[in-house]
Amino acid sequence: MSPAGSRKAAGFPTEAVFQVGAILFLLAVWYGFAAGGKINVFLLPRPGAVFQRLAHDLANFRIAEDVATTLWRAFAGFVIAAVVGIPVGLAMARSAFGRWFFDPIIAVGFPAPKIAFMPIFLLWFGVGDLPLIVLVAINCFFIVASSTAAGAAGVPRLLIWSAQSLGDSRESIFRRVVVPAALPQIMNGIQVSVPVSLIAAVGGEMLTGGIGLGGSILSAGRMVDSVGVYSGLVVCLTVGFVLLKLSELARRRLLHWHAESGPAS
Amino acid sequence: MMPGRIAQTLYKYAPLVILAVAWEAAVRAGLVSPTMLPPLSDVFKSLVRLFSHGAIFGHAWSSLVRLVTGLSAAIVVGVLVGLLMGTWRAAHLIFQPFLNLLYPMPKSALIPLMMILFGLGDTSKILLVFLGCLLPLVVNAYNGARGVDTKLVWSARNLGAGNLRVLTSIRTRAALPDIMNGIRTALAFSFVILVNAELIFGQDGLGYLVGSFGSLGEYSSMFATIIIIVAAGFACDRLFQRFSDHLLRWRAV
Numbered sequence: 001m002s003p004a005g006s007r008k009a010a011g012f013p014t015e016a017v018f019q020v021g022a023i024l025f026l027l028a029v030w031y032g033f034a035a036g037g038k039i040n041v042f043l044l045p046r047p048g049a050v051f052q053r054l055a056h057d058l059a060n061f062r063i064a065e066d067v068a069t070t071l072w073r074a075f076a077g078f079v080i081a082a083v084v085g086i087p088v089g090l091a092m093a094r095s096a097f098g099r100w101f102f103d104p105i106i107a108v109g110f111p112a113p114k115i116a117f118m119p120i121f122l123l124w125f126g127v128g129d130l131p132l133i134v135l136v137a138i139n140c141f142f143i144v145a146s147s148t149a150a151g152a153a154g155v156p157r158l159l160i161w162s163a164q165s166l167g168d169s170r171e172s173i174f175r176r177v178v179v180p181a182a183l184p185q186i187m188n189g190i191q192v193s194v195p196v197s198l199i200a201a202v203g204g205e206m207l208t209g210g211i212g213l214g215g216s217i218l219s220a221g222r223m224v225d226s227v228g229v230y231s232g233l234v235v236c237l238t239v240g241f242v243l244l245k246l247s248e249l250a251r252r253r254l255l256h257w258h259a260e261s262g263p264a265s
Numbered sequence: 266m267m268p269g270r271i272a273q274t275l276y277k278y279a280p281l282v283i284l285a286v287a288w289e290a291a292v293r294a295g296l297v298s299p300t301m302l303p304p305l306s307d308v309f310k311s312l313v314r315l316f317s318h319g320a321i322f323g324h325a326w327s328s329l330v331r332l333v334t335g336l337s338a339a340i341v342v343g344v345l346v347g348l349l350m351g352t353w354r355a356a357h358l359i360f361q362p363f364l365n366l367l368y369p370m371p372k373s374a375l376i377p378l379m380m381i382l383f384g385l386g387d388t389s390k391i392l393l394v395f396l397g398c399l400l401p402l403v404v405n406a407y408n409g410a411r412g413v414d415t416k417l418v419w420s421a422r423n424l425g426a427g428n429l430r431v432l433t434s435i436r437t438r439a440a441l442p443d444i445m446n447g448i449r450t451a452l453a454f455s456f457v458i459l460v461n462a463e464l465i466f467g468q469d470g471l472g473y474l475v476g477s478f479g480s481l482g483e484y485s486s487m488f489a490t491i492i493i494i495v496a497a498g499f500a501c502d503r504l505f506q507r508f509s510d511h512l513l514r515w516r517a518v
Contacts, residue, residue, distance in 0.1 A: 014358065022362030043382055101280045108281065111502035112495040113456040115464065116472065119479035119487060124301060195369065203373030203461045207476075214374065218465065221377025229377050233370075240369030 077136025089148025151185025335394025347406025409440025
């Protein structure tokens with residue numbers, strides 16, 4: 001669901017120009033309002049103050065510590081979700097029992113706001129990384145499992161029949177036909193999970209506080225340190241942007257053999 | 266409902282019943298401490314108490330108002346922007362860069378900003394719901410409007426329809442399946458961001474209720490409120506799907 005527009009082979013990079021323009025426009029509006037003095041500095045600090053804070057926190061490694069902590073939680077939960085979610089999705093597509101058992105759980109769990117479970121995770125797993133890792137894992141699990149199930153259920157029958165007629169065993173067909181054919185859909189789930197893992201980690205951290213991107217922004221908000229809130233947002237945005245680009249890159253690498261990676265017709 | 270359908274529904278949701286029985290059995294058998302996991306029967310008693318005392322209704326109403334206001338504003342703005350972007354390249358060039366900036370931002374990180382800018386009341390929460398569910402609405406409406414069969418547009422032009430008429434009677438309708446898809450995603454997003462915001466800075470609302478039961482140590486009531494939130498999310502999703510299927514019944518499947 002990336003909103004990235006169509007890419008043209010060559011020529012004038014109109015879209016890039018407009019992207020830079022949009023950022024400059026926002027900065028100009030920010031400068032304009034902040035310099036106008038009509039708005040309280042607590043509500044809208046000067047951009048200079050925010051950049052100063054960013055430089056300061058970069059220099060004393062506070063940002064590095066927050067980013068590393070949050071990314072570790074997001075990544076650990078994400079890996080658990082993939083390790084559990086892909087087999088569950090495959091089981092749902094390939095066995096009647098799997099489908100019967102997991103279908104209602106996914107139907108109820110998918111639209112549920114998982115963040116509501118955070119107080120339970122705090123009760124069970126105490127403070128620290130574990131409740132946040134579990135929150136991320138559960139958020140991503142439903143996405144990975146349901147897209148894997150959809151992908152594995154949608155494998156063209158012809159592929160399976162061909163393998164069968166060539167005398168392949170059930171287990172071998174599963175491993176060599178079903179899983180590779182479902183891979184683009186599985187990757188879809190994983191790719192959607194990347195920003196979700198960050199959202200879940202940051203959202204959970206706002207409830208636990210402490211080290212981490214969410215905890216830092218929240219404590220800045222509580223102390224009406226608006227410079228801290230804005231610089232935290234800039235860091236969050238940057239981390240989210242880098243993660244997004246990395247996941248797009250990983251997808252192209254892993255699916256280079258698939259038709260979707262070929263030249264657009 | 267016919268008895269056949271009841272049996273079918275029971276069979277379909279039996280795994281949830283099995284999980285519920287396992288929950289109760291595990292606590293009763295002493296496998297899990299009841300302070301960590303209150304028995305399901307206690308949670309049900311709390312659930313009944315929440316409804317019979319009526320305490321739940323005020324909180325549910327506050328949450329509902331925020332959800333409906335934020336979501337409807339997002340639907341109006343998001344669908345409109347998406348349709349415009351799909352119709353005119355100029356609109357695409359202008360709006361797309363801002364969406365690119367909003368897309369990678371974890372929306373929950375906006376909670377403290379809205380707290381500072383708009384205070385602890387309803388305005389900040391409604392705005393959070395609005396921002397939190399804007400993207401899927403714009404992206405889906407955009408994709409829908411872009412994917413319209415050009416022959417339909419040409420035919421309408423031939424019959425004398427102007428730009429506005431093409432937008433309202435052709436593009437909007439042809440994009441409807443995508444728009445409905447976007448609204449379904451937005452519905453789920455709106456629950457997440459609202460509960461997250463209410464947990465952090467609520468004075469009322471279902472999310473606030475979960476947090477306050479948790480900090481009071483009334484865990485069976487906390488579990489009961491979480492069950493209410495999950496059930497509400499599930500019911501909204503199902504009802505919306507029904508409505509969407511009804512609205513799109515003209516579509517050849």
